[in-house]
Amino acid sequence: MATGIIQDKMGRPEGDEITTKAVSDNIKIPPKLQKAYDRVVIAGMKIMFSKESHRAMLQEIQKPGPLDQRLGKGIAGLMLLMFKESNATMPPDVVIPAGIKLMMEAVDFLRDSGLEKPTNSDIAGGMEIMISTILEKFGVAPDKMAQMLSQFSNENIPNMGA
Amino acid sequence: MKIYLTRTQTRAMAFDHPIGDPTGGPAYGEKRDPLSAAISIFTMYTSGAAIAAEGLTLLSGLQFVGGALSLVGNITGNKTLSQIGMVAGIAGGIGSVASKFGLFDSAALDSAVGLGKSSISYADMVGSPPPLDWGTLKPSGAGESSLAKEFVSGGGGADVPPNQLNISSPGSLNTPGGGGNPLNTPTAAVAPPALQADYSFSGTSPGLKPPGGAPVGLPAAQPGAMDLLKQGKFGDAAAAAGSGAMDMLKNNPTGAYVAAKAVGGLADWLSGKSDAELEQLKASTGYANAKALEVQATVDKEKMRRANLNAGYGSVNAGFKVNPNAVVAQPPGLVAGAMQPRSA
Numbered sequence: 141m142a143t144g145i146i147q148d149k150m151g152r153p154e155g156d157e158i159t160t161k162a163v164s165d166n167i168k169i170p171p172k173l174q175k176a177y178d179r180v181v182i183a184g185m186k187i188m189f190s191k192e193s194h195r196a197m198l199q200e201i202q203k204p205g206p207l208d209q210r211l212g213k214g215i216a217g218l219m220l221l222m223f224k225e226s227n228a229t230m231p232p233d234v235v236i237p238a239g240i241k242l243m244m245e246a247v248d249f250l251r252d253s254g255l256e257k258p259t260n261s262d263i264a265g266g267m268e269i270m271i272s273t274i275l276e277k278f279g280v281a282p283d284k285m286a287q288m289l290s291q292f293s294n295e296n297i298p299n300m301g302a
Numbered sequence: 303m304k305i306y307l308t309r310t311q312t313r314a315m316a317f318d319h320p321i322g323d324p325t326g327g328p329a330y331g332e333k334r335d336p337l338s339a340a341i342s343i344f345t346m347y348t349s350g351a352a353i354a355a356e357g358l359t360l361l362s363g364l365q366f367v368g369g370a371l372s373l374v375g376n377i378t379g380n381k382t383l384s385q386i387g388m389v390a391g392i393a394g395g396i397g398s399v400a401s402k403f404g405l406f407d408s409a410a411l412d413s414a415v416g417l418g419k420s421s422i423s424y425a426d427m428v429g430s431p432p433p434l435d436w437g438t439l440k441p442s443g444a445g446e447s448s449l450a451k452e453f454v455s456g457g458g459g460a461d462v463p464p465n466q467l468n469i470s471s472p473g474s475l476n477t478p479g480g481g482g483n484p485l486n487t488p489t490a491a492v493a494p495p496a497l498q499a500d501y502s503f504s505g506t507s508p509g510l511k512p513p514g515g516a517p518v519g520l521p522a523a524q525p526g527a528m529d530l531l532k533q534g535k536f537g538d539a540a541a542a543a544g545s546g547a548m549d550m551l552k553n554n555p556t557g558a559y560v561a562a563k564a565v566g567g568l569a570d571w572l573s574g575k576s577d578a579e580l581e582q583l584k585a586s587t588g589y590a591n592a593k594a595l596e597v598q599a600t601v602d603k604e605k606m607r608r609a610n611l612n613a614g615y616g617s618v619n620a621g622f623k624v625n626p627n628a629v630v631a632q633p634p635g636l637v638a639g640a641m642q643p644r645s646a
Contacts, residue, residue: 158374166369173366233363240367264380267371271364271386280361289385 158260160244167237176231180238184218185245201246201255207262212269215243219270220277232278239270308376308384 169177187193201210219239223230243266250256258266272282364371364386372387374380610618633639 158377162373163370166373167367168369169366233366236363237366240370260374260378261380264374264378264383267374268380268382275361278361286382289382289389 158263160248163244164241167241169234169237173231173234177234177238180222180230180234181241183222184238184242187218187222188242188246188249198255201250206265207256207258208265208269211243211246211258211262211266213273215239215246215266216270216273216277218242219274235274236271239274240267243267243270308379311379 188197197214200214203210216239219235219242223232223235243263247258247263247266250258272285275285276282368387368389370387371383375383375385375387606619613619
C-alpha cells in the first residue's frame, strides 16, 4: 500500500541499535589530543582482549547483576586503573572519551560473541554510571554535577521536553 | 511555548497517533527535536575554537563526546546523557561551566586518584564491590596474584605474595629513585610487557623505569602498533603489539576476531578516517540524492493529483501516455518456440 504524503515526509526514529560507529563518529577529539587518545584506547583494548586478562573479563561480564552496572563500573575501573598506571601522563581530557569508545568496543564484543545482548538502555546506563564514577573519583560529586546540568540547562536551553 | 518532543517520545506517540507528533515535527518541516538541536549545537561549536582551548581538564573531555552522549541520550531517552551532551556543546563546553560552578578542583585530582597519596586501592577508585576481578592479570613470571589482584583486594590482600606489585604500599609504584622497592628490581613482578609499552600516554614518563634501569621515555621514542598500522606496516604493527597479543591471536580465536575487528576499524579511524570518511560521504551523498529524487517525485505526483482534481478527473493525467495503436512484437512462447516443422 502506498503511503500518504504526510507519512512519506515523516522523519523516522533512530535505528533500533546504538552502534559503535555511530558513537565513534560523534566523538570529536582535537588533534593535539588524538595521539594520546589513540594510545589510551589501544592500551584499554589490550587489557580487555589480551591473553592475560581476557578470560577475567569474560568471567566478570557473565556474573549476575544489571549489565549497565557491570559495563559502567568495569570500564570506569579500567580507565582509572590506566590513569593510575600511566603515572599521570595520561591527559585527563581523554579519560572519558576513551572510556566511551572502550565501552562500545566491549558492547561490540558482547554482541558478536553472543555472551549478552546489550540493549540501548544498557549502553546509556553504562555510560552514565561510567561518567559519574570517573567524575566522582576526580572530585566532582554526582549530585553537584546533576545540579549544575539542571541549572545550566534551565538557564541556557529552551524547554525541549527532553 | 512549543514543546518539542524527543525522538523516543515521538516514537512512543506513533502508536496512538500514526502521524507522530500531532502538533509539530518533521511533518511540519520542523527538525527541532532535542537530538537534532543538540547535534546542530555540538557541530557548530566543536568545529570552532572552543575545542582548541588550552587548559582542558577531565571535565572538558566531556566536550569531545557531547555529540555521542546526545545521540545515545536521545535515542534511549536518558535525560542525564542528553543534558551532558547539550551542555557540553554550548559556550566553551562543560569544563568552563563546571569551573564557573566551582565543581572541578584540580587539587582534587591528586587526592582522588592517588597521585599525591602514598596509598591507593581499587576500592578507592570505583568503590565496592569492584566490578572486575583482575585476578588473572598475571605479570610475567609471577604467581597467581598480581597487580590486578592487589587492586581488587584493596591493598590488604593476604594472598598476594610480598614480592609482587603492591599498589597500595607506599612508594611501591614506579617511584623515581626507589630502586630498593620490589617494583624496581629485576626479579620483581611488573605489569605485563604488552601493557608496559603504553604506560606513557603523552610521550613522557618521568617516573617509569625499566627493571633496575634508569628512567627512559619508553614509548615516545618508538612507534606504537597503531602508528605502524597507520603507516601500513602491518607486520611491524603485529610485532609491536607484543607477544601477548600474538599469543592471544593463537589461543583465543573469539577474542582475536573481536580485537582484529576493533583494531581494523580503529586503524581506519586513526588514519584520519580518510577512506572511511570518503565512503561515508559517498553514502551520505547517495542517500541525499535518493531523498532529493524521492521528494521531487512526490512533488510531481502531488502536482499531477491537484491538476487532475482541478480538472474534475474529466481527463486523467496518469503521468505517462499509452499508444493504443502500438504493436509490440512478442517472441513466441516456450511451446511454440520449441515446435519445429517436421522435416520431410
